Amino acid sequence: MNTRAQLVCAWCAIAFAVIFTIGLWPLAGMMPPIAPSLTEAELADFYASNTLSIRFGVLVMMSSIGLMLPLVAVIAVQMKRIEGEHSVLTYGQISSGSLNALIFVVATTCWTVAAFRPDRDPQLVMLLNDFGWIVFLMTFTTFITQNFCIGFCVLSDKREEPIFPRWFGFYNFWVAVSFIPGGLLTFFKTGPFAWNGLFVWWIPFLMFFGWYIVTFVMVRKAVIRQSEESDGLAATA
Amino acid sequence: MSSTTKLSPAAESHLPGEAGVWMFIIGDMLMFSLLFSVFVYYRADDVALFASSQQALNQTYGLFNTILMLTSSWFVALAIHAQRHQLAHLTTRFLIGAVLCGLGFIVVKVFEYGEKFAADLTIVTNDFFMYYYLLTGIHLLHVVIGIIVLLYLCTVSRGPELSQGDVNMLESGASFWHMVDMLWIVLFALLYLMR
Numbered sequence: 001m002n003t004r005a006q007l008v009c010a011w012c013a014i015a016f017a018v019i020f021t022i023g024l025w026p027l028a029g030m031m032p033p034i035a036p037s038l039t040e041a042e043l044a045d046f047y048a049s050n051t052l053s054i055r056f057g058v059l060v061m062m063s064s065i066g067l068m069l070p071l072v073a074v075i076a077v078q079m080k081r082i083e084g085e086h087s088v089l090t091y092g093q094i095s096s097g098s099l100n101a102l103i104f105v106v107a108t109t110c111w112t113v114a115a116f117r118p119d120r121d122p123q124l125v126m127l128l129n130d131f132g133w134i135v136f137l138m139t140f141t142t143f144i145t146q147n148f149c150i151g152f153c154v155l156s157d158k159r160e161e162p163i164f165p166r167w168f169g170f171y172n173f174w175v176a177v178s179f180i181p182g183g184l185l186t187f188f189k190t191g192p193f194a195w196n197g198l199f200v201w202w203i204p205f206l207m208f209f210g211w212y213i214v215t216f217v218m219v220r221k222a223v224i225r226q227s228e229e230s231d232g233l234a235a236t237a
Numbered sequence: 238m239s240s241t242t243k244l245s246p247a248a249e250s251h252l253p254g255e256a257g258v259w260m261f262i263i264g265d266m267l268m269f270s271l272l273f274s275v276f277v278y279y280r281a282d283d284v285a286l287f288a289s290s291q292q293a294l295n296q297t298y299g300l301f302n303t304i305l306m307l308t309s310s311w312f313v314a315l316a317i318h319a320q321r322h323q324l325a326h327l328t329t330r331f332l333i334g335a336v337l338c339g340l341g342f343i344v345v346k347v348f349e350y351g352e353k354f355a356a357d358l359t360i361v362t363n364d365f366f367m368y369y370y371l372l373t374g375i376h377l378l379h380v381v382i383g384i385i386v387l388l389y390l391c392t393v394s395r396g397p398e399l400s401q402g403d404v405n406m407l408e409s410g411a412s413f414w415h416m417v418d419m420l421w422i423v424l425f426a427l428l429y430l431m432r
Contacts, residue, residue, distance in 0.1 A: 171264075
């Protein structure tokens with residue numbers, strides 16, 4: 001049994017959530033997000049006067065993204081126990097969960113490029129900033145694929161004592177639904193559906209990091225129970 | 238017949254469907270409550286604009302859709318009732334009735350959106366129409382998902398013998414559809430009727 005490795009992978013979820021938030025919030029100062037309604041001059045000034053903190057904060061954010069992947073792996077191991085040999089939802093979860101990390105890499109790269117030469121033409125700074133935020137918040141599709149794969153897998157568990165509680169499956173559907181309004185940011189520069197608004201930023205932000213905490217707790221429990229079960233089997237054998 | 242003895246525990250205190258689905262339903266309703274609150278909040282900012290834009294909505298379409306939604310909910314309730322009385326063949330038919338009402342709802346919405354587009358009223362026209370398209374659009378997405386759920390329930394209910402899991406599935410799906418119905422009632426009142 002590789003209980004320890006699985007638990008380390010589960011803890012990566014918490015490490016990711018904490019480090020990413022530290023990079024985003026106190027370091028880069030992107031919390032609340034840079035408003036999409038800023039003018040070119042205001043935006044260029046934001047990047048010019050906070051260059052170092054943005055560079056450093058985004059570096060921290062980018063460094064934490066690799067920690068998303070071990071969680072994907074350990075979720076997959078537990079899903080595979082439910083699905084057995086033909087584990088199509090597990091593969092769906094691995095591919096979508098891995099792509100999520102790439103989305104975050106692209107977003108943080110855009111902000112880094114913007115802060116790399118803040119003396120650029122303000123229009124170009126705006127282009128990069130827009131690009132970063134839109135990649136970051138509008139691309140809900142792979143995230144909800146991951147949630148739906150996990151949700152359907154959890155609900156398909158026919159065990160007497162399921163590996164994940166059934167409510168965790170429905171919880172994943174709910175989280176997925178809360179990400180969908182992100183797609184609407186393309187229409188707005190102000191209000192609750194702009195990228196710094198209630199339905200595109202605040203709710204998805206809380207749901208996203210809440211999901212990391214809930215998933216960590218669920219996966220950790222499943223791993224510990226799996227190790228207890230295999231210990232029990234070894235004892236009776 | 239054992240049906241009466243089977244019914245009595247259900248009548249006492251019975252959560253329809255499984256507990257987990259209620260987590261989703263309550264979570265989703267929470268999300269819609271926020272959407273509704275935001276709508277009312279922004280409406281208070283510019284009551285005149287919202288009131289005048291509301292005039293452009295076609296209340297007949299809205300009312301017709303309300304009737305379709307209520308009827309489909311009634312069909313779903315009948316389907317569950319039939320299943321509890323061991324009339325599974327009727328369950329499937331009632332569910333198909335609910336699906337047809339749901340499809341009718343979508344058709345009416347397509348006509349309604351078409352009429353708005355023809356009058357050059359789009360999501361960027363003003364705040365009222367922004368909320369009109371967003372709220373009805375997100376709801377329409379729920380209708381589409383709900384129809385897929387109901388179609389799935391049709392296949393479940395056609396099985397020769399329903400297991401407890403199948404019954405749970407039926408009740409969970411029915412509860413979701415009732416939520417979609419209830420949200421439309423609130424939407425209809427907020428968008429079409431509120432003065």
